[in-house]
Amino acid sequence: MIQRTSHARPRGGRRRRPKRSARAGRAHKAPLVAGVTAVTALAVIGLAVTGQGRGGDGGAAAPRNDAPAAAPPSPSPSPSRSADTAPGSGTGSGASSEAKAPKPTESPGPSRSAGSPAAERSGAGIPKSGPGTFTTAGAGSGTAGGGRIVTYSVSVEDGLKESAAATAAEVDRILADPRGWTADGATGFRRVAGGTADFVVQLATPDTVDRVCGEYQLDTGGEVNCNVGRHVMVNLKRWRLATPAYAHDVSSYRALIINHEVGHFLGHGHETCAGAGKPAPAMMQQIKGLRGCVINAWPYAADGTPITGPPVP
Numbered sequence: 001m002i003q004r005t006s007h008a009r010p011r012g013g014r015r016r017r018p019k020r021s022a023r024a025g026r027a028h029k030a031p032l033v034a035g036v037t038a039v040t041a042l043a044v045i046g047l048a049v050t051g052q053g054r055g056g057d058g059g060a061a062a063p064r065n066d067a068p069a070a071a072p073p074s075p076s077p078s079p080s081r082s083a084d085t086a087p088g089s090g091t092g093s094g095a096s097s098e099a100k101a102p103k104p105t106e107s108p109g110p111s112r113s114a115g116s117p118a119a120e121r122s123g124a125g126i127p128k129s130g131p132g133t134f135t136t137a138g139a140g141s142g143t144a145g146g147g148r149i150v151t152y153s154v155s156v157e158d159g160l161k162e163s164a165a166a167t168a169a170e171v172d173r174i175l176a177d178p179r180g181w182t183a184d185g186a187t188g189f190r191r192v193a194g195g196t197a198d199f200v201v202q203l204a205t206p207d208t209v210d211r212v213c214g215e216y217q218l219d220t221g222g223e224v225n226c227n228v229g230r231h232v233m234v235n236l237k238r239w240r241l242a243t244p245a246y247a248h249d250v251s252s253y254r255a256l257i258i259n260h261e262v263g264h265f266l267g268h269g270h271e272t273c274a275g276a277g278k279p280a281p282a283m284m285q286q287i288k289g290l291r292g293c294v295i296n297a298w299p300y301a302a303d304g305t306p307i308t309g310p311p312v313p
Contacts, residue, residue: 209222
């Protein structure tokens with residue numbers, strides 16, 4: 001505030017002080033007013049800049065707060081976890097498998113308790129390793145198909161909740177299905193309980209699958225299945241969870257596992273999608289994507305037509 005001092009009329013012989021003109025008064029006040037205006041303008045600009053920075057996403061500025069704003073804490077990096085991605089193929093002597101791809105990382109979500117649907121989908125509660133010993137299903141089965149009869153046995157790693165008998169019954173059903181490999185008219189299957197089978201289907205923990213497949217220079221990455229020698233190794237994680245495309249039809253994905261790996265044992269190589277909207281071949285690495293095809297677990301259609309696609313080099 002500018003304080004004005006009043007001047008009284010001079011007394012006695014003192015000279016009367018001349019009046020200042022209005023123009024002079026205005027000239028005197030002009031620099032002061034200009035200074036106040038400049039300070040006010042700078043303050044307004046400062047507030048505008050500060051408000052724009054707090055808005056962040058281009059929206060309205062945050063309400064003014066005269067208290068000094070605390071600097072936001074620097075975010076600490078979140079731990080990463082391996083996503084459930086599709087490993088792929090390696091090749092080894094007499095070995096076939098789905099290929100392994102690099103695993104991206106993602107920030108972990110809230111912790112989930114084992115036994116919940118979300119925990120089951122994420123693989124929680126599935127043992128990563130086991131003793132490496134197996135129980136073989138007994139009794140054997142009848143013969144499915146004709147032509148050359150291929151014998152097989154089914155065994156389950158000890159300590160799993162899946163029984164050898166129940167697993168064998170599911171494998172029997174898959175191999176005897178008329179849409180399976182018996183549809184070629186030259187192949188038949190029979191499960192045996194003793195002696196040496198032509199091949200053995202082994203349901204095992206991820207670490208055990210990795211160890212057996214690794215002996216043939218295949219990297220299954222704790223995720224996928226393989227056929228090496230006479231071993232059809234089935235990863236417990238895939239047997240229980242399938243893949244995202246088959247998440248609501250685990251039974252069909254189990255059929256795809258058996259048909260794909262037994263197909264390798266029979267000498268079939270990898271194939272790819274024959275065209276958008278067509279059924280994916282059973283010998284396609286469907287865990288890596290469908291490439292426009294629709295899911296399919298069988299090497300033959302119900303009418304006996306082969307479901308194939310271009311071979312993968």
